[in-house]
Amino acid sequence: MISRILLMSAALLVMSCGGSGSGSNSDSSAGTGSSNAGSSNTGTVTLAGQTEVWSDQINWTLSATAEGLNSADVSFQLAADNSGLEIDSTTGLIQGVATTAGVYDLVITAEDSAGGSAVESFSFTSNAFIAGHWLMDLPSSNEQLLLIISRNGRASMTKSSAVGEIDSICNGQLTILGDAVSGSLSCVDAELNRFALPASGTVVVGSSITLSDFSFADSLEDALVEGQFLFQTQADVFNFGSIVPGVYAEYSDIASGISLVKVTADGSLTAMMPSDVGFQNKNSRCGLSGSLEADVIFADYEFESLKNALQVFEATVTLTDCDLGSTALDSLNYNQAQANALGASVLDTLADAQSFKLYFPGSGNSNESQNAGYFRYVQFCDESNQLTAIAALLKDDSEQFSIIACPVEES
Numbered sequence: 001m002i003s004r005i006l007l008m009s010a011a012l013l014v015m016s017c018g019g020s021g022s023g024s025n026s027d028s029s030a031g032t033g034s035s036n037a038g039s040s041n042t043g044t045v046t047l048a049g050q051t052e053v054w055s056d057q058i059n060w061t062l063s064a065t066a067e068g069l070n071s072a073d074v075s076f077q078l079a080a081d082n083s084g085l086e087i088d089s090t091t092g093l094i095q096g097v098a099t100t101a102g103v104y105d106l107v108i109t110a111e112d113s114a115g116g117s118a119v120e121s122f123s124f125t126s127n128a129f130i131a132g133h134w135l136m137d138l139p140s141s142n143e144q145l146l147l148i149i150s151r152n153g154r155a156s157m158t159k160s161s162a163v164g165e166i167d168s169i170c171n172g173q174l175t176i177l178g179d180a181v182s183g184s185l186s187c188v189d190a191e192l193n194r195f196a197l198p199a200s201g202t203v204v205v206g207s208s209i210t211l212s213d214f215s216f217a218d219s220l221e222d223a224l225v226e227g228q229f230l231f232q233t234q235a236d237v238f239n240f241g242s243i244v245p246g247v248y249a250e251y252s253d254i255a256s257g258i259s260l261v262k263v264t265a266d267g268s269l270t271a272m273m274p275s276d277v278g279f280q281n282k283n284s285r286c287g288l289s290g291s292l293e294a295d296v297i298f299a300d301y302e303f304e305s306l307k308n309a310l311q312v313f314e315a316t317v318t319l320t321d322c323d324l325g326s327t328a329l330d331s332l333n334y335n336q337a338q339a340n341a342l343g344a345s346v347l348d349t350l351a352d353a354q355s356f357k358l359y360f361p362g363s364g365n366s367n368e369s370q371n372a373g374y375f376r377y378v379q380f381c382d383e384s385n386q387l388t389a390i391a392a393l394l395k396d397d398s399e400q401f402s403i404i405a406c407p408v409e410e411s
Contacts, residue, residue, distance in 0.1 A: 075089045075090065077089065130209065133231070142161070142162045157169070170186060180201070258279075270289055315342075317341045340360070
């Protein structure tokens with residue numbers, strides 16, 4: 001493996017994402033709000049529609065209606081608390097637009113020609129879209145923290161040395177509410193020391209996440225009380241929530257074997273054996289199968305604003321027949337069925353091909369089974385079913401008489 005497989009100490013802390021357990025896609029009536037103090041209302045204003053959205057989401061609407069006024073000539077006004085929202089004065093329609101993340105107070109006034117009026121206040125939440133890769137440098141120890149977050153707040157973080165060796169890994173669920181993020185990650189280091197890592201702070205979408213409650217120590221045992229993760233961009237093709245189809249190989253310990261998985265356009269993952277591509281003398285280290293979790297909300301997004309995001313996906317995976325080696329960490333049982341996983345796609349410069357990182361939190365409770373870990377798979381056969389540069393790398397002296405080829409697609 002590119003990095004080490006690590007045991008997790010505790011199950012994911014399950015928290016709702018997108019605020020207050022309702023998520024950012026619920027279509028619920030906002031009700032009649034709360035009347036402004038000191039107002040002399042002769043009617044009431046009701047707001048219907050989606051009052052909690054993602055900051056880049058645009059396909060939503062809110063609709064204000066007035067009761068107790070002359071409906072023939074009611075006009076609406078909106079004080080939008082710097083949210084950028086506007087209301088149609090005649091219809092009361094608030095059309096969805098991309099908004100700055102935050103929790104806003106919307107004050108809607110309805111008036112008729114006879115002097116009747118109603119004023120109501122409503123809460124509107126725009127949750128930060130923070131899916132992607134976020135990086136923090138630790139200069140004193142020449143280490144890096146890489147934070148991967150899915151749209152729904154599923155998070156994994158690794159601490160790695162200057163040569164890329166993983167020293168710690170954390171998994172958990174973050175709550176995203178407006179421009180704030182909070183939660184707790186379950187972590188373990190290379191010596192199997194387990195610890196919980198609280199994390200809370202503020203977000204600048206597409207720029208940075210500043211965590212103010214972040215007690216992480218570097219290898220020199222210098223504790224951080226605040227850290228700033230910077231957003232990383234590296235994508236030419238926008239395929240958020242998916243993996244480019246092909247056959248992928250995990251080859252961090254070629255001497256003990258490789259792992260192969262086939263990824264299809266519909267998001268299914270199927271384990272393969274080394275012999276399926278012609279290897280005669282390589283063992284299979286672990287069988288990976290499963291499926292990506294569909295994320296249909298992206299039909300509601302302005303894609304241009306997200307094209308630079310590194311692709312992040314959620315998946316359900318099964319690991320079988322894992323035989324990773326004889327060291328203490330490698331000898332643990334990583335087999336698990338229908339486990340939640342988080343991944344991220346990135347271009348592998350060595351192979352000039354796609355690759356994906358896969359984080360699985362495991363059960364967090366046992367040294368015997370369902371352990372947490374991290375894989376890095378690199379495309380072995382591309383979308384055109386042609387070998388990438390990784391094939392030549394994996395054909396070492398033990399395979400000099402092997403005929404390596406991409407599997408023939410069945411017609």
